[in-house]
Amino acid sequence: MRVTQGTFSFLPEFTDEQIEAQVKYAVSHHWAVSIEYCAPEDIHPRHSYWEMWGLPIFDTKIEDTESIMREVRAAREAFPEHYIKLIAYDPSRGRQTSALSFIVNRPTVETSFKLDRIQGPGRIHSYRFVPYRDTNPSSNGRASYNGKPEASEE
Numbered sequence: 001m002r003v004t005q006g007t008f009s010f011l012p013e014f015t016d017e018q019i020e021a022q023v024k025y026a027v028s029h030h031w032a033v034s035i036e037y038c039a040p041e042d043i044h045p046r047h048s049y050w051e052m053w054g055l056p057i058f059d060t061k062i063e064d065t066e067s068i069m070r071e072v073r074a075a076r077e078a079f080p081e082h083y084i085k086l087i088a089y090d091p092s093r094g095r096q097t098s099a100l101s102f103i104v105n106r107p108t109v110e111t112s113f114k115l116d117r118i119q120g121p122g123r124i125h126s127y128r129f130v131p132y133r134d135t136n137p138s139s140n141g142r143a144s145y146n147g148k149p150e151a152s153e154e
Contacts, residue, residue, distance in 0.1 A: 003110060003111075005101070006085060006102040006103055007100055007101055013106070014102070014104065019069070019072065019086070020066075022100065022102070023065045024062055024065050026099070027064075031090050032089045032091065032096065033060065033089075034057070034086075035053040035068075035072060035075050035085070035086055036051060036052055037053055037083065037084045038050040040082065040083065041111070044129060053084070054071060075105070079105070080105075081107040082105065084104050084105035085101060085102065085103050088100035088101070112131070116128050116130045
């Protein structure tokens with residue numbers, strides 16, 4: 001399963017040239033750029049608070065986007081089997097809001113998740129994502145019920 005977070009999460013992986021084009025777009029709009037990383041064992045589809053790689057980069061000119069790309073390459077070299085995300089923040093509304101975010105590096109093997117349905121009192125259902133490392137889980141990708149795979153309707 002492919003973790004999908006950010007603006008371009010359903011597209012194929014970007015090349016360095018495409019990443020640099022997005023960095024130039026962000027810098028041309030005067031957005032601050034930040035690079036974050038996350039270990040594969042800590043990833044979760046809703047986990048959005050990752051570790052920062054250095055400090056956010058403010059007031060960069062379009063001619064200086066190569067320095068941001070150097071930081072991306074340095075993060076990839078330091079954490080080749082981690083998720084690395086580039087985020088651009090828009091300060092135009094008086095607060096830093098995320099304007100652009102996409103993953104620039106992934107581990108060679110990604111964690112898979114299945115949907116776990118939990119029935120509570122009063123017919124209240126809740127759901128959670130459960131990671132699994134087995135390439136052939138017993139539920140074959142189906143949701144589980146209270147932690148157990150649902151019976152198939154065959």
